[in-house]
Amino acid sequence: MVINNKERAEMLRQLAGTNVSLCIQCGRCSANCPVAWKMDVLPHRFVYELLNGGNVDVLLEAKSPWKCLSCFSCAERCPKGVSPAAIMEAVRLTHIRAQGNNKLNPADLENYDDKMPQQAIVAAFRKFNK
């Protein structure tokens, strides 16, 4: 089964559950992102591609979702109530929901710093693994 770009964009939109058509491309999300300087594709682009561009490959190939901290500063300061964080999550889920795409190996757990709070481990496994 071949899924075209348009359909993949729609799937991402569904998975993100945020209304990208509200976006005015102001770029506040990217300006506010505390890890934007580590990102290859800036947050505003994730909204833009789902809204107009439809170049979903850029999003699916981007490293940004694995840098995203889910800190919600993009969503909080968006003047239109759009959540780029939710799109980052949708992209992550698209990857990790596919079989064999887990990013973390549970066997590495014992290598973790023993002060590392459970919270961090649970969170990371939620974000990077299925």
Add this chain to the structure above:
Amino acid sequence: MQKIAELMRAKAVELLQSSKAERVLAWRAGEFFYDNAPAAFNDVDACQEIVYNEFCPANLAKYLIEATKQQKKTVVFLKPCDTYGVNQLLKDHRIKREYFYAVGTPCSGMLDVKKIKELGAKAITQITCEDNKVIVETPYGTKEFAKEEVLLDKCMMCKGNEYKIADEELGEKLEPIQFVGDRFAAVKAIEAMSAEERFAFWQEELSKCIRCNACRDICPACSCEQCIFDNQEAPVGGKAAADDVEEQLFHLIRAYHVAGRCVGCGECARVCPQGVKLGLLNLKFIKDINQFYGAYQAGEDATTPSPLVSYKENDPEAEEAVQRRG
């Protein structure tokens, strides 16, 4: 009560003779001693026919409209509860103060002959009251009832022994009735029903109505030159068809119509030949008004505007009000 009747006759004579009034409104005996009716007395002789006992429930206030029209100064005897109707008529500009002389007439509650008969008293020859006992003489012997059992329903909601308007008071005030409970108890009972039960209740009640109009004719708040139900231009007009708004919704419209002006005298329910519990509709409006907009008693005075012609900026919204009633 017999003493009061004497005082009334004397007062009527005195006022007519001193030319303070041209006419007297009081009660005259009917066929039986327990069906006294309102009457006008135009001279000193006639005044001897004035009667007063526990069977004078009618409020004479509405007859003052005619007195005002004829510009005849009229003496009117008013029981405490009757004075509310007088104030309401004054507020509605239907009567003028200069045309009547109000004599406060003490009352210790009016009796309901229907109740007495229903309790088994037949061919009543005499009824006397002693404290809270009612002694009924019949050819078949004497019966004794607790007053509470045979008082008129409206007297069970007695507002007290104060006259809200009076030029003078006759004798001493009598003790107020002691059986007054929560006058909204019956309304609350209906409110507590389910919507289906409420509907069934009212369907039952209102289907009894024969549209005799007694309720509106007795009402001290129904004093229009022409009743809306008789006005073809009015939004309720349309007499012809039996399925007309007026026919079906008469009681709702009637009660709404006097909302804010109804003094809660209970006369409408008393005079209903079918015993429709229509007074509950009036009481419901009174209860809602008190609850939504603050306590208000129509007829308390002759000046305070009705809650339906006033407002507050923070009044509850309709839905909110209905919910709040809860």
Add this chain to the structure above:
Amino acid sequence: MLKDAAKFEPKIVAFCCNWCSYAGADGAGTARKNYPANVKIIKVPCSCRVNPMFILRAFQRGADGVILCGCHPGDCHYSTGNYYTRRRMALLMSMLNFMGVAEDRFRVEWVSAAEGAKFAEVMNDFVVQITALGENVKLRDLRCKK
């Protein structure tokens, strides 16, 4: 005859004041904010022109829902009209509730001239509500117990 519930198309009368709500309805039209054809508007100068008897008459004649729209309290074109409306309609609604008839078929909403979208929203919502309630028979049956 019982109507097919699925095809039930309620009759709804909307009384709208000229200055706010009727203009709001115009705004809904201008902005092409759709609402069902069931809603038919009667223009009145002010919500305070609406006699509770009009509402009863509509119900009695077969309306399944009646909605009264006016300016927001405080914004009445005639300064105070809707304040009276609010009291009149609160008492009416409470009484309809008391008699077990139709209080949920009657609604009061404040819609300003600038609220075209709200007008459409309210009407959509009301139509859904009334459709769910089905045909209005109670007020007509109130005195028909044989």
Add this chain to the structure above:
Amino acid sequence: MIYNYYPGCTLSTKAKELDVAARKCAEALGFPLVELPNWQCCGAVYPMAPDAIAERLSAVRALVAARDNGGVLVTLCSACHHVIKRVNDDMANVKEIQQKVNNYLGLEVPYTGETKVLHYLEVLRDVVGFENLKAKVVKPLQGRNIGAYYGCLLLRPGQVMSFDDVERPEILENFIKVIGATPVIYDMRNECCAGYMAVTDKNLCKEMVSEIQDNAADAGAGEFITACPLCAYNLLENAGATKLPVSYFTEVLAEALGLNEGGAD
């Protein structure tokens, strides 16, 4: 009022100090915490995808348990608070999620967001009252310049968390004043500490934490307080040259209330 309490996984292990001090103080302040029986880990991150139903269930279970026992749920860890409060908001306002979750759980009484989720700080501010709290302070922490570190999850999204001004919060600063110390306001107090990157990208954490440490120190802070175990971990373990000490706000509270005497300090 029953103060149902959701400690969360980290508080029962790596962040016991946060939990122990909180319970002690709550007892002393008259709102004893009642730990929910059988609570499960909230998942630590809010599941953003609308189809993530399973990920929301443990939060809903906690919310339902609290609903059925008085209707209030107190949380302490920022992440738990964030997840539970947002899931609660979903249950109240997002029909689809509400339906799917209820369908799955098959509760006797469906859950539609009735429980009131309070952060421990909210209880201090709104129930106990900072004024009353001040009266109970026996050992004011005079002379200490404390930088409140909010992080991201406690405040955002402002409309759901409705905890405090999301850009210029003041609840922790007011708290610091109440316990007799001096609050130090610095720009990065509500910026992210890099969170779960602690697991995957230590360098990123170090870079971000250094900035926060420097920013707070530059503003004159001598130490941090926080409500979040992960923030505390990152601030301490991933600090660079500047390394201000970090404690949980409940620890300093216990100190100010004089509850540490004879404790395991």
Add this chain to the structure above:
Amino acid sequence: MQKIGVFVCWCGSNIAGTVDVAAVVEAVKKIPDVAYAVDYKYMCSEEGQKIIKDAVEEYGLDRIVVCSCSPRMHEATFRKCAESIGINPYMVEIANIREQCSWVLKDVKVATEKAIQLAKAAIAKVRFNNPLHPGQSQVVKRALVIGGGIAGIQTALDIADAGYKVDILEKEPTIGGKMAQIDKTFPTLDCSACILTPKMVDAACHENITIHTYSDLEAVSGYVGNFDVTIRKKARSVKADICSGCGICTEKCPARKTPSEFDEGLRNRGAIYIPFAQAIPKVPVIDREACLKFKTGKCGVCSIVCPNGAIDYTQEDELITEKYGAIVLATGFELIDLENYGNLGYGRSKNVITSMQLERLTNAAGPTEGHLVCPASGKEPKSVVIVSCVGSRDTSGRGKTYCSKVCCMYNAKHAMYIREKYPNVDVTVFYIDVRTPGKGFDEFQRRAVEEYGVHYVRGQVGKIMSDKEGNLTVFASDLNSGRHLMLNPDLVVLACAVKPAKDARKLASMLTASIDTNDFYVEAHPKLRPVESPTAGIFLSGMCQGPKDIPETVSQAGAAAAKVIGLLAKDKLMTNPCTAKCNEQICSGCLTCTNVCPYGAISGVEKEVVTLNGTREKRVVAVVNEALCQGCGACTVACPSASMDLQGFTNKQILAEVDALC
């Protein structure tokens, strides 16, 4: 028998696209008394009106129903059309089959059915229509302009020049408004004060203009042509007739802790102050909340130094009443407060300022005498960042949903005059879109880039941080390059959204003027009646109606003035004949109606009336003053006997509609 004509308009495809107009015609033809029915492409056109007129002649029509757009659009047109052929204009009814039907429905069958029902309701109503005749009311030849900024001043001048008296009501101690604070104006870069102050003087000297400064609207009643207004002249604590405006008091006042409103808090003023040098009137005012004399009873320095003895601590507010024929709202705007934008650092760093503060910083009469400095350090900045759309175009709840319209142009202006005066200062403007429609506007903005070397970056700023020394760090995005930026400007200027003046809503309530959810006044029609409020006799001028720049404001001020002049030029106004009317035969004289009339239009009058029995009787009945009645209908419902009815909306008419729709 009645003869009703029904005219169904296509409105091009606006109606005919969704409603089968021919089917509507066929359906209404079957209704009794409908003598003629026809459809036409544009009923409101001359040709369409001719069809109506011809049909009236040919079929002897006595009532007309037009199925068309909203009566708010063309009711007047069709009424006039009817009148021109001898039919009373109130014998016309409109069925609104456009806004209420074709525009909100998609299915042709459904829409056609609804259109037919709406037509039936209108036909049912028109059967009960009666000819109505407007009365007349006098017009008071005096206007009130609320707000003394450029909008109010220009409106007042234009009205006064036409020979009518006009009063300006200004809440501040001086007229001038926001324009007085502005340094230079776009797109000419000429000095704002230089073009404003002569107008202020003109207004002050004009024989037809009276200025009430430091005054509030206390109460309004009446209606178009006859407003009764009470104005509260707040106590200045200075006798205006004695004061020479020398200003010694303002210099000597020891209470100097109040931030100057005029200088946007960039410096402090005394408790007794004149907002700015060219203030009109040039009479100081004592801010009683700041004044030591009022607070502590001690001081009194101003009264000691005043050479004329003009200080009066006992002065009280004065209420004056006046009648006006027209009222103009020119209440202007203010900037939003930035409390929801804590991330931008405003208030935390003094070097983050609003655009209005920048105006004061560059103004030669401002706190720095026109030297651009960073407020925190007092030093000239080396680089400036200007942020557009702060609080505008924001639907998240933090800001305003609309575009503030003026910012793009003033941002270019600010960037230019910074670069003009300080060529070494680097200026970067962050923008979402640059919106510069207007004569010479885009050219102006381009000059900022092309001639002045201003950097325009498409993107926005994120968090703005400041360190102990006040050094700023700005995070931003550059969307065109896809880069994340970190800048260290010395000064950040926030182009904040504008919003209507605080008391706009209160005034709207007092005047029953319509207002939108953003508190801008609503115009009677967005295209065709842009300077009138839907409430007759109330006009709109300037920013209070919506964001606009000075040239637009001045144009609108002139337009509002023209409308006022047109009104005041009439000696009498036709009154709305849809007034309440009492059926004296059945009126009981209870006068319940008088309680609910907002205009005091009903009174009890003793009259000889014919009773229902045909006898004559003298009694009190309710009488409606048609000139005062505005036709709300509150009395008709209050009336217990239904003797009060509303012409044009009678019980019978409304019930006929109800019956037709149910």
